[in-house]
Amino acid sequence: MADEREIRLQRLQTLREQGINPYPNNALRTHTIADVLQHFDELAGPDGSFTLVGRIRLLREMGKAAFAKIEDGTGSIQVYFRINDLGAEAYRTIKLLDLGDFIEVTGFLFITRTGERTLHAKSYRLLAKGLRPLPEKYHGLEDRELRQRKRYLDLIANGDEAKQVFVIRSRTITAMRRYLDDHGFIEVETPMLQPLYGGATARPFITHHNTLDRDLYLRIAIELYLKRLIVGGFERVYEIGRNFRNEGIDRSHNPEFTMMECYQAYADYNDMMKLVEEMIAFIAQQVKGSTHITYQGTEIDLTPPWPRIPLLDAIAKYTGINVEQFPDRDSLATEMRARGYEADLKLSRGRLIDDLKGAMFRQGIPELRQALFLIDYPLDVSPLTKQHRTKPGLVERFQPFIGGLECGNAFTELNDPLDQRSRFEDQMRQRSRGDEEAQVLDEDFLEALEIGMPPTGGIGLGIDRLAMLMADQESIRDVIPFPTMRKTAEEQQ
Numbered sequence: 001m002a003d004e005r006e007i008r009l010q011r012l013q014t015l016r017e018q019g020i021n022p023y024p025n026n027a028l029r030t031h032t033i034a035d036v037l038q039h040f041d042e043l044a045g046p047d048g049s050f051t052l053v054g055r056i057r058l059l060r061e062m063g064k065a066a067f068a069k070i071e072d073g074t075g076s077i078q079v080y081f082r083i084n085d086l087g088a089e090a091y092r093t094i095k096l097l098d099l100g101d102f103i104e105v106t107g108f109l110f111i112t113r114t115g116e117r118t119l120h121a122k123s124y125r126l127l128a129k130g131l132r133p134l135p136e137k138y139h140g141l142e143d144r145e146l147r148q149r150k151r152y153l154d155l156i157a158n159g160d161e162a163k164q165v166f167v168i169r170s171r172t173i174t175a176m177r178r179y180l181d182d183h184g185f186i187e188v189e190t191p192m193l194q195p196l197y198g199g200a201t202a203r204p205f206i207t208h209h210n211t212l213d214r215d216l217y218l219r220i221a222i223e224l225y226l227k228r229l230i231v232g233g234f235e236r237v238y239e240i241g242r243n244f245r246n247e248g249i250d251r252s253h254n255p256e257f258t259m260m261e262c263y264q265a266y267a268d269y270n271d272m273m274k275l276v277e278e279m280i281a282f283i284a285q286q287v288k289g290s291t292h293i294t295y296q297g298t299e300i301d302l303t304p305p306w307p308r309i310p311l312l313d314a315i316a317k318y319t320g321i322n323v324e325q326f327p328d329r330d331s332l333a334t335e336m337r338a339r340g341y342e343a344d345l346k347l348s349r350g351r352l353i354d355d356l357k358g359a360m361f362r363q364g365i366p367e368l369r370q371a372l373f374l375i376d377y378p379l380d381v382s383p384l385t386k387q388h389r390t391k392p393g394l395v396e397r398f399q400p401f402i403g404g405l406e407c408g409n410a411f412t413e414l415n416d417p418l419d420q421r422s423r424f425e426d427q428m429r430q431r432s433r434g435d436e437e438a439q440v441l442d443e444d445f446l447e448a449l450e451i452g453m454p455p456t457g458g459i460g461l462g463i464d465r466l467a468m469l470m471a472d473q474e475s476i477r478d479v480i481p482f483p484t485m486r487k488t489a490e491e492q493q
Contacts, residue, residue, distance in 0.1 A: 008131045011096045015126065020093065022129040027104050029053045034074035036109060040117050044109040051106040052077065052119055053127060055156075056099055057134075066094050070103060078118040079105050085122055093126075100130030148477045149485050168287055169467040169479055173240060175286035176260060176463075179279045185236040185262055190225035192218060192242060198445065199223030199384070201437045202245040205255075218244035221460065222261040223384065224445045227413065230263050230456050231448045238262035240463065251475045252405060255484050258463035267457035268386075268412040269396045273373055276400050276410065276459055277304040280371075280466070287470050295403035295469050298369045302402070307372045311357065312394075314374060318360045323353055346434040350381035361404050373398045380430075383423040383439050385411035400461075402469055410459035417449035 015022050030051040036043055043050070054070030054077075066081040083091040085107075097103070107121040135157035147154035147162070154162045177187070195214070197204040199221030208215050222239050229237050240260045247253060264271065281291045281302045291302045316322045321339060326332035332352050333343035341359055343352055361368055376388060377397040385395035396412035414420050424446070430438040467479040477483035 004133050005131055008098055008129070011098065012129050012131070015093070015096055015129070018093070020126060022126055024125070024127060027053050027127055029104065032074040033070075033072050033077045036119075037075055037077065037117065040109060044111065044117075046108050046110070046120075048108040049106060049122075050109065050119065051104060052079075053102065053104045055130075056097060056101050056103060059094075059097060059099060061094060064091075066091075068097075068103075070105065078112075078116050079107075079121055079124075080112070080118050081121045081124070085120070086124070090124070097126070098130060098133075100132075100134045102127040102130075145485075148483055149488075151481050165467075165471045165473060165479055166481060168471040169463075171287045172283055172467050172470050173463060175283040176279065176461075176466075177240065178286075179282050180238050180260075180262060183236070183275075185238045185264075186234060188226070188229060188234075188237050188239055189241070190219075190222055190229075190239055192244075194219050196440060196442050196444070198439055198442045200243075200245070201381070201439060202247060203436055205244050205246050220245050222259060223458065223460065224442060226261055226263050227453060227456070227458070228445070228448045230265055231451055231453045235265040236262070249484060249486070251477075252465060252468075254464065254476050254480055257476070257480075259460050260463055261458065261460040263413070263456055263458040265454045265456050268455065269375070269398055269410055269457055272410045272457040272459045273306075273308065273375075273398055274304070275457075276373075276408070276461070277302075277306045277371070280400070280402070280407075283466070284470065293469060293472075295369075295472055296474060298366075298403060300370055300403055300469075302371050306400070307370075308375050308398070309372055310376045311353075311374045311378075312376070314368075315353065315356050315360060318363065318365055318368070319356055321356060323356070348380050348430055348435070350378035351435070353378050354381050361401070361406075364404070368401065369404045371400070371402045373400055380426065382411065383427050384414050384420070386414045386416075387419075405465050405469065406462075407465050407469075408459055408461040410457070413453070413456040413458050415449060415453040415456060417446055420449055421446055 028051050054072040056068050057071050058069040060067055064083040068079045069076055103124055104127050105121045105124045107119050110120050112118050135153050193216045197217040197220050202220040204217040204220050206215055226237050243259050244256050284291050284302050293300050326335055329349040332349055336343040375398040376394045379395050382395040382397045385397045388394040388396050398410050400407045424441040427439040464476050464479055473479050
């Protein structure tokens with residue numbers, strides 16, 4: 001590559017010596033390639049004049065004529081250069097072009113004797129000189145980590161296949177926004193830099209504001225500020241935005257990720273389950289044309305209603321552990337280890353139950369790969385959730401799962417400020433025992449609750465995981481254009 005780059009730099013210098021600007025300020029395109037291909041028959045002929053632009057993907061010279069293939073964001077077309085049309089000096093400059101350069105070509109449209117739709121060049125201009133070679137177009141870029149690390153090469157080498165993933169991601173967000181807007185929700189924006197993090201069980205990233213001389217946190221959840229808006233009188237609000245959690249990286253986790261959170265006054269978790277299943281079915285219909293999708297070889301029916309399965313019942317059925325028979329952390333941990341599950345004694349009983357839930361899904365049980373809700377969670381892992389109206393020790397919380405992926409988290413929101421304070425205090429005790437992800441006590445949020453918040457339902461959905469499902473991608477890194485990556489071997493040295 002070093003030799004190739006040196007050759008291109010020499011060509012760049014030659015162009016400049018000839019008075020050619022290799023990086024002009026603008027392009028004078030009259031049509032996209034897709035435009036002329038769509039109406040080719042009616043536009044073709046020697047009297048036409050079209051200016052197309054694109055990246056050179058193929059280039060071959062044959063004496064007094066040359067052929068190229070250029071590609072813009074809409075398609076590709078062959079270009080025919082001839083010395084008699086361009087003049088000897090301009091034609092010689094073709095030798096200074098490389099694959100990957102961007103050019104602008106003006107000419108007329110015709111079909112070659114081999115049936116190739118072609119732009120016959122009357123003039124051309126270099127728009128940008130590429131100094132590094134492109135990945136091989138027809139073998140693609142197969143190194144998955146390189147595709148994720150250098151997404152621009154992935155998009156160049158793998159073309160429509162790679163681009164389609166991010167088109168699906170965009171359409172997923174657009175459909176979600178349309179559903180919420182059509183159902184009376186107001187989109188808002190809340191701080192990403194926060195004086196105190198909260199709303200989730202996670203470790204934060206910490207930064208420092210020089211002027212204020214104070215540490216701030218990148219938000220781990222949107223929740224607490226949206227609830228403040230409910231307190232203030234909004235009845236339906238949502239935000240689609242970035243969250244940041246200082247956690248590990250795997251197929252379903254990236255430290256920087258996109259969430260949608262929405263809150264609805266005078267609603268509970270039953271209302272939010274209905275909203276979620278209807279919204280995701282709507283998204284699938286808009287993005288895929290059907291409420292049936294295929295994810296990693298499994299056909300999934302997203303048509304509402306989805307099954308509602310109590311969490312503890314599911315754990316008993318799929319792990320063989322009836323957690324209600326183990327009323328404290330130590331006894332549950334002993335049983336988990338006896339059955340081959342890991343059990344960290346720094347965690348609470350509720351967190352151990354949460355670990356069992358994860359282990360249950362890792363078993364690849366077919367019925368757990370369909371769309372479903374797990375409902376009614378332990379109180380001590382749900383510090384922002386209202387206690388269950390009929391089941392002591394549990395809360396009105398659910399999580400949607402699709403294709404074995406946990407896609408979100410939702411509650412009947414806790415609006416009793418005294419109960420909320422007690423929950424925060426319990427979380428602080430868990431922190432003191434070594435649980436670094438336990439939530440912190442937020443006095444300002446408690447003050448807002450004391451003003452009064454109506455009964456409220458809320459949901460947070462992971463946009464990246466929904467994109468994984470809609471685009472049928474195995475890893476979250478495949479649906480984030482520029483995911484967080486580990487250092488390369490060179491960077492570690």
